[in-house]
Amino acid sequence: MALNGGKTFVQDEEKQRLLLEEHTEKHFTAGEVVRDIIIGVSDGLTVPFALAAGLSGANASSALVLTAGLAEVAAGSISMGLGGYLAAKSEADHYNRELQREQEEIDTVPDVEAAEIADILSQYGLGPAEYGPVVTTLRNNPKAWLEFMMKFELGLEKPEPRRALVSAATIALSYVAGGLVPLLPYVFVPRADRAMAVSVAVTLAALLFFGFVKGRFTGDRPFLSAVQTTVVGALASAAAYAMARAVQSI
Secondary structure: OHHHHHHHHHHHHHHHHHHHHHOOOOOOOOHHHHHHHHHHHHHHHHHHHHHHHHHHHOOOOHHHHHHHHHHHHHHHHHHHHHHHHHHHHHHHHHHHHHHHHHHHHHHHOHHHHHHHHHHHHHOOOOOHHHHHHHHHHHHOOHHHHHHHHHHHHOOOOOOOOOHHHHHHHHHHHHHHHHHHHHHHHHHHOOOHHHHHHHHHHHHHHHHHHHHHHHHHHHOOOHHHHHHHHHHHHHHHHHHHHHHHHHHHHO
16 A cells, blocks of 8 residues: 555656646746836936926027936936945845844744744644644755745845846946937937927837836736826926926026
């Protein structure tokens, strides 16, 4: 009977392996990179757009708008990239501190930590007879035990080693890409008022497209996301333009 039971277990395990090989789940796993791109492009489209509109409202020349806009894109990309780096670095530092604290608890109060495993598994509907072997297995595998506690007790995922640098570069480059869109018309159109009209059309089209793509990646309704993104950019530029006109009339 023991042999038959062992054979059945092997067959079940082989069947599960084949099912996993045949089944391909389509999950989106690049969330952090997409988030950085969204942050960079959305700010890059909006801030230089508002600055260009404000300067155009003050009757600045196309050359002045372009110079100020490029300076803002350079400064903004550095600032945004640094912010992304510091944010990712803080997340990594927080993870490492909690990892060390959890390791100390496993070393000093293992019975308490084992009880926490049982409590976590019981929340998923497992009874003592079911989670008991899991607790024992994890206690015999310190590395897996630590990873389990970090993920299921603290809800923390191990960050990628180069996450901070990748985040900084992604946000900065995305900001530059977005910021150049509203400034390009000022390169080819010498009159600022006409360049602003072209910039408005080009940037609103870019905001619509970007908002639609953002909605597809983030799971939001693409058309609603496109409208929301465009409205935010339009309001920012309109406010900057109106403020510049108001100051000029004083």
